[in-house]
Amino acid sequence: MSQPLPAEIFKAYDIRGIVDKSLTADVVRRVGHALGTLALEQGQKAIAVGRDGRLSGPELSGALMDGICAAGCDAIDVGCVPTPVTYFAAYELGCNSCVSVTGSHNPPDYNGLKMVIGGTTLALDAIQDLKKRIEAGNLRHAKADQLGQRTSANVLDAYVDKIVGDVKLARPMKIVMDCGNGVAGAIAPALFKRLGCExxxxxxxxxxxxxxxxxxxxxxxxxxDVVKALKETDAEIGIAFDGDGDRLGVVTKDGEIIYPDRQLMLFAADVLSRVPGGTIIYDVKCTRLLAPWIKQHGGIPLMWNTGHALVKAKLKETGAPLAGEMSGHTFFKERWYGFDDGLYTGARLLEILSRSADAGAPLKALPNSPSTPELNIKMAEGEPFALIDKLKAEGRFDGAEQIITIDGVRVEYKDGFGLARPSNTTPVVVLRFEADDAAALERIQAGFRAALRAVWPGIQLPF
Structure with a gap:
């Protein structure tokens, strides 16, 4: 048995922690050793490694590659690139495995690992098994003359060429682009200029x-800042990326934020025009207007768990051409690889909008309902799951037409829905509400307030 690892960094969809506290170079090297071992067991010979723009990235990706090579597996350094470019590298380089060293949208002192081995994104039990493997010492130790080779590869040009070859804008566009000082800034401006954007x-x-x-x-x-720039310039649409470039934000000329579940409507109608009868996957946080919209456009709606790794697994299982999450992860299997990619999603968005003289018109025409953004109840570690278990067992929701419990508690009413689910990444309960009008929204929220207080007395609610 080897030294235990900090349990709190092994999350549901990735590894994530505070640099030099729970996430040290030594911990990352040990994880790399386990990933190299796992890859070799599955007949894989190399793992591509990319990193986002965090200050701790070079040290941690170096430690990760040392660990991979210690197992006798090769490590290919693809440099400082968006997470979707690291995913792309696994295909482009033919290695089928990759790790992105990224803290995503977390504060600057965080970092983490998003892991794909043999074409499968590690999640849930597979991540816990990785921890057990390291602590049990179930690792392959290569002899000195059989250590893995560390090489580097540049896949950025191939990635940009692939998108430019696939996505065609009907006319040039002027856009506001906010990269938030994240790693997307290293490539997104050049990519969108090549697509024909100012x-x-x-x-x-x-x-x-x-x-x-x-x-x-x-x-x-x-x-x-995107809203302000749209007001002050003649740009016609605004896009924004998260810290590692796998999620997209969209703002219209008049400053309206088009949330990802409504973006998914636009993409679904487009994809279903070429893939009639296709399944469109969306997570439990999405609008209830999605299912009828998908049916109306000849598709099959499928509600699923939140979490990029879980959605990717369902995409693979069902062969769906498209999936999306309320958080901004969108997964195109039609014409692309099925991984979440904010840059490619932005390109596909502009391809559709460029067909209209008024870029915002197709977005403004999408169905909409009064809704809340994501609301969070902050709790102690472990409490969110306990609360949701109690809500499932004891919660009373008068007038509910359906209670969906695939991921938390989503209560459907004739005129709206309410959702409470435990986050798999931070100790919070995530809430979201939507209804036909403000009065229905308030009624549904009141019902949830009563149910939550009944099962967890003294709870502090953000609504």
């Missing part, structure tokens, strides 16, 4: 301190 750039310099705003486009306050 760019009003915001924070496209990669800076792991994130000096301007947090790189998380799911939060409205982080899109304020």
């Amino acid at each position: 760019i009003v750039p915001l924070y496209c310099e990669v800076d792991g301190n994130f000096p301007n705003h947090h790189p998380d486009p799911s939060k409205p306050e982080n899109l304020a």
Whole structure:
């Protein structure tokens, strides 16, 4: 048995922790050793390694590659690139395995690992098994003359060429682009210029301190600069990327944020025009207007768990051409690889919008309902799951037409829905509400307030 690892870094969809506290170079090297062992057991010979723009990236990716090579597996350094480019490298280099060293949209002192071995994204039990493997010492130790080779490869040009070869804009466009000082800034401006866009750039310099705003486009306050730039320039649409480039935010000329579940409507109608009868997957946080829209456009709606790794697994299982999450992860299997890619999603968005003289019109025409953004109840570690278990067992929701429990508790009413689910990444309960009108929204929220307080007395609610 080897030294135990900090349990809190082994999350549901990735490994994530505070640099030099729970996530040290030694911990990452040990994880790399386990990943190299796992890859070799599955007949894989190499793992591509990319990193985002965080200050800790070079040290941690170096430690990861040392660990991979210690097992006798090769490590291919693809450099400082968006997470989707690391995923792309696994295909482009033919190695089928990759790790992105990224803290995604977390604060600057965080970092982590998103892992794909043999074409499968590691999640849930597979991540816990990795921890057990390391602590049990179940690792392959290569002899000195059989250590893995560490090489480097540049896949950025191939990635840009692939998108430019696939996506065609009907006309040139002028766009606001906010990279939030995340790693997307290293490539997105050049990519979108090649697609035929004139760019009003915001924070496209990669800076792991994130000096301007947090790189998380799911939060409205982080899109304020995009709204302002759209007002002050003649750009016709605004896009924003998260810290590692796998999620997209969208803002119309008049400053309306088009949330990802409505973006998914636009993409679904487009994809279903070429893949009639296709299944479209969406997570439990998405609008209830999605299912009828998908049916109306000849598709099969499928609600699924939140989490990029879980959605990817379902995409693979069903052969669906498209999936999306409320958080901004969109997965195109039609014409692309099925991984979440904010840059490619942005390109596909502009391809559709460029067909209209008014770029915002197709977005403004999408069905909409009064809804809340994601609301969070902050709790102690472990409490969110306990609360949701109690809510499933004891919660009373008068007037509910259906209660869906695939991921938390989603209560469907004739005129709206309410959702409470435990986050798999931070100790919070995530809430979301939507209804036909403000009165129905308030009624549904009141019902949830009563149910939550009944099962967890003294709970502090954000609504």
